Amino acid sequence: MNENSLSQRIKQKTESLKIELLALWFAYRHPKTPWYAKVLVMLIGGYAFSPIDLIPDFIPFIGYLDDLLILPLGIYIAVRLIPKEVLDETRVKAKEWLEQKRDDPKSKAAGALIVFVWILIILVAFNYFLKAFVIGWIKSIR
Numbered sequence: 001m002n003e004n005s006l007s008q009r010i011k012q013k014t015e016s017l018k019i020e021l022l023a024l025w026f027a028y029r030h031p032k033t034p035w036y037a038k039v040l041v042m043l044i045g046g047y048a049f050s051p052i053d054l055i056p057d058f059i060p061f062i063g064y065l066d067d068l069l070i071l072p073l074g075i076y077i078a079v080r081l082i083p084k085e086v087l088d089e090t091r092v093k094a095k096e097w098l099e100q101k102r103d104d105p106k107s108k109a110a111g112a113l114i115v116f117v118w119i120l121i122i123l124v125a126f127n128y129f130l131k132a133f134v135i136g137w138i139k140s141i142r
Helices: 001-026 033-049 062-081 084-099 108-141
Strands: none
Touching: 001 062, 001 084, 033 062, 033 084, 033 108
């Protein structure tokens, strides 16, 4: 396989992924989009545009797993839940948005949700640590 064609295919896939994400973002605001699709789109779009990842990218291999698997799977499911005419309309809007080189839309609510999930994970891990080690150690001293 030609290295130039591979990099060109990756660029095309990246561009189509940007268009799909923006189209989903615009579909979220469309009145004909069902509520359950809006919930999924809010979570996907917020996670995609959030500066905080659920799994940090610095963790080898697993850090990029969410970007490579979770987002495309979520996009695939969301696209299936949104009416075709809404998707066609929002894809055109997304292409126009990218051509005008506007900034990515931001989601403070989804960013806050991701922070909340991280805090919850930390609290559960801390609670487990206390129960498993500290309380067990204190009981063994008595």
